[in-house]
Amino acid sequence: MHPFTSLTIWLWLSASAMLLPLGWPLIILSCSLFSALIIWPAARFRWRFVAWIMLPMAAGLWLIHSGWLSQLLTGEMLQNNHQERAMALWFRLLAIISGSQLWLQYVPTERFIRALFASRLPASFSYLLAGPLLLVEQLRQQLASIKEAQLARGVPLDDNFWQRLTSLPTILLPLASNTLSELSIRGAALDMRGFRYTTQRTTLNHPIDSPSQRWLRYGLLLLIIVEGGLTLWW
Structure with missing residues (x-):
């Protein structure tokens, strides 16, 4: 798969996670991406990076939005919708960060650089x-x-x-x-090397791209726009 195609898939998953409300679809998506990070042997070491980010974030969100700190300082309890928003934000970030770690493991840096220089x-x-x-x-x-x-x-x-x-x-x-x-x-x-005088570069061993993958990228980008429009409309 071309690096741009896998990057577009991650963008679509991230946008879908950002648009989903707190519920079972969001929880299943987030947990599935994190589980895939653990199950894949080559990317298993990356779960620590996600844990180092998400666990302190969970503690901070709980401290702010649980109502305990607000009750201690002001004597007032926060509403439950603030807690639901904090939980939704945490699961969305879990999906985005886990998906990004999967993409980083799937696409080597040198392959992504070759794809950049061989692109339009x-x-x-x-x-x-x-x-x-x-x-x-x-x-x-x-x-x-x-x-x-x-x-x-x-x-x-x-x-x-x-x-x-x-x-x-x-x-x-x-x-x-x-x-x-x-x-x-x-x-x-x-x-x-005449870097500024030519618009196209020749890259050795560039990643192979196909019309089907380009159409898939365009379709996913269009799907992101449609999902965002439907979310704003409803």
Whole structure:
């Protein structure tokens, strides 16, 4: 499946989750996506990312919308509709975040970058979207080398939490300086390749797209608009 097709499916699921009221369809959709994240062996490690986000969010929503904090501060209880809205928001976010983790596992970063450069999007816009993804691996390597250099200088990066927190500028400042110094080099490389003078790029081993998948994407986008219109109408 083309990366844009799977991305459109995730957008449709996210839009459907946002439009569904609190009820069994929303609960089943959210739990199914999270269960798929756990059942799929390749993506099983990603359930921790979802849990780290959703569990503190559930505690915060319960603290604000349960009425306990409001009764403690003002002596008044909140209405039940506020609690229902908070629960609906939590299940919607669970569906969106779980679906995004499934998509991230299904579509490798390099495949999505190739799809961006081989698409009909303008080259400058494609690079704007792919630029942060291209920098991830380089930033990881720079972070590793900066950390090794700072540890060799005696900076306490592996000590207790407070010392690691106070030592963050010794890592972030060299990282930002190296990144900014490479901007001119990257710009010169793009100018040498004629990046701004051609509208279409040639990408090796680009993802295969088909008319049926393009029609599926258009249909899902139209379905999102129809669902939103029906929700606003009713």
